[in-house]
């Protein structure tokens with residue numbers, strides 16, 4: 001035997017705490033410390049093929065005469081536990097076989113279900129890193145979901161804002177229409193006032209003239225510029241004015 | 257630092273002071289990020305700015321905030337996102353602490369821009385450990401203290417933490433080193 005093949009078995013054990021060591025009849029010689037926790041029935045002497053069934057795409061039974069035995073990826077599903085081992089078989093110098101395996105875990109929760117902790121794995125085992133990747137993927141997809149939610153919420157509130165803007169727009173339009181109607185009515189009134197044969201005087205709340213119509217100008221021969229700002233009383237009272245009429249006018253409401 | 261850290265600051269603030277305060281803090285810190293992405297790397301200064309603004313707005317010393325952030329990190333972030341990994345991390349405080357050095361190393365493998373702190377256990381005694389914390393960052397000791405307190409609580413022990421200035425108090429090649437002596441009462 002060359003010195004390279006003299007790796008002590010205890011070293012292999014440390015590197016593969018889930019190993020299964022079998023003899024040329026597929027009988028178990030020993031199993032790793034971590035696998036022992038998982039397969040209490042994996043007692044020495046039992047045929048390894050009786051412990052596992054075929055996993056999807058897996059190879060079973062373990063056929064030690066198969067020529068490409070060492071090239072196969074073994075997926076072994078436990079018949080009694082919720083556990084799948086993945087690993088590789090290698091021939092040992094004494095014609096026994098060593099299955100270097102690790103549990104296949106698809107999520108960190110599997111670890112808990114199997115009652116395994118990180119110390120049950122060999123430090124080099126990339127399964128742990130795979131778990132980290134899965135963990136971070138999960139976190140990322142959780143965040144994408146949250147973002148999508150947030151976006152839909154924003155969309156909904158934008159829609160709402162849009163809706164109330166539209167509503168406001170409508171009220172503004174309505175007020176505008178109303179204002180237009182009022183303005184046109186005011187124009188009509190103004191038209192009537194300027195065209196009537198009666199003299200019309202419009203005063204402000206202090207009783208001062210703001211506007212007079214044409215009939216007023218014709219009747220009194222004052223034009224608008226001359227009378228603007230004067231109270232009608234002052235303007236229209238002469239010595240012959242009936243004081244009764246003055247009193248009545250004073251009692252009239254001054255505000256429009 | 258990775259978004260996960262900033263998200264933790266956000267979570268802590270919102271949980272204790274509400275969304276409005278958080279918006280104020282972001283504004284004060286000049287941080288215009290609608291949502292932090294955990295797996296994205298952000299500038300360290302952003303995290304520090306957020307912490308400083310938080311400290312000013314909620315009127316709490318930064319050291320206390322860091323400590324609370326440590327509690328939040330374990331009780332919320334780690335449990336929520338790494339629950340199973342936390343449970344698998346060891347079934348006692350000391351076990352967990354022994355796994356801790358590898359923990360960040362593994363996280364660093366999948367996050368290329370991660371500059372994780374590194375932890376190592378210098379000495380282990382029956383009721384105490386000497387933990388060395390090394391980081392390229394300054395001023396996060398109270399974050400470590402908070403995390404350790406929360407971890408201990410999770411494992412149902414009460415710890416006392418003494419922070420010692422190590423010999424090389426000055427950063428060596430950009431890395432500063434701190435020694436924590438963590439001790440606890442024997443569990444009966």
Ligand code: HEM
Pocket residue numbers: 257258260261334338341342356360363369370371372373390391392393396399400403404407
């Ligand atoms: C589930 C557990 C944990 C996860 C996922 C985690 C992950 C991280 C991440 C992503 C960072 C940011 C580093 C960067 O972006 O460069 C970080 C920083 C840090 N972590 Fe952890 N960590 C965990 C547990 C712990 C524990 C148990 C401690 C123990 C004391 C710890 C101590 C720290 C400290 C002190 C920092 C600040 C960065 C520094 O000091 O340089 N973490 N961690």
